[in-house]
Amino acid sequence: MSDLERDLYPHWVSVPTRWSDNDQFGHVNNAVHYSVMDTTINNWLKAHDFDVAQGGDTINxxxxxxxxxxxxxxxxDVFEVGLRALSVGRSSVRWECALVRASDGELVALATSAHVFVDAVTRRPSAVPQALRASLEELVTGPIS
Incomplete structure (x- = not known):
């Protein structure tokens, strides 16, 4: 699956692997892929002024x-991670990350997740923060994998 359409992913970052990421089979353990995805998404959100660690009325x-x-x-090896939004709803966003092996450009995984924005106290769904919505919508590209 090396025919990845990189332009479908508007945001790219590099995430190096660590010695401890390899499991007893000599490859990066499955859980690391989720950590790479989570880190990529949360760093993107933080760069767009949505940082739950800072407190606030809305969390995800x-x-x-x-x-x-x-x-x-x-x-x-190093992960090259492409990030896009598959959809942005009233209170949610669906993400997709393409995880690519930097040494040869091979697509190693497609990871997906959904975030629901909720009131920090009641935990009931709330609207995607208006200041974030336009940036999220810019990440929506092309056909869904």
């Missing part, structure tokens, strides 16, 4: 994640 919860593993990866 993750009701769903998924990952399709396509190839192995091992330390000391």
């Amino acid at each position: 919860l993750i009701p769903e994640t998924g990952c399709r593993y396509l190839a192995e990866m091992s330390y000391p």
Whole structure:
């Protein structure tokens, strides 16, 4: 699956693997892929002034994640991570991350998750913060994988 359409992912970052990411089989453990996705998304949100660590009336919860593993990866390789939004709803966003092995450009995984924005106290859904909505909508591209 190396025919990845990189332009479908408007935001790209590099995430190096660590020695401890390899499991007993000599490849990056499945849980690391989720950590890479979560870190990429949260860093993007923070760069767009949505940082739950700063407190506030709205937080985001993750009701769903998924990952399709396509190839192995091992330390000391680097993940190149493409981020896009599959959809932006009234109170939610669905994300997709393309995880690419930097050494050869091979797509190693497609990871998905959903965030629901909720009131920090009641935990009831609330609208996507208006200051964030336009930036999220800019991440919506192309056909869904």
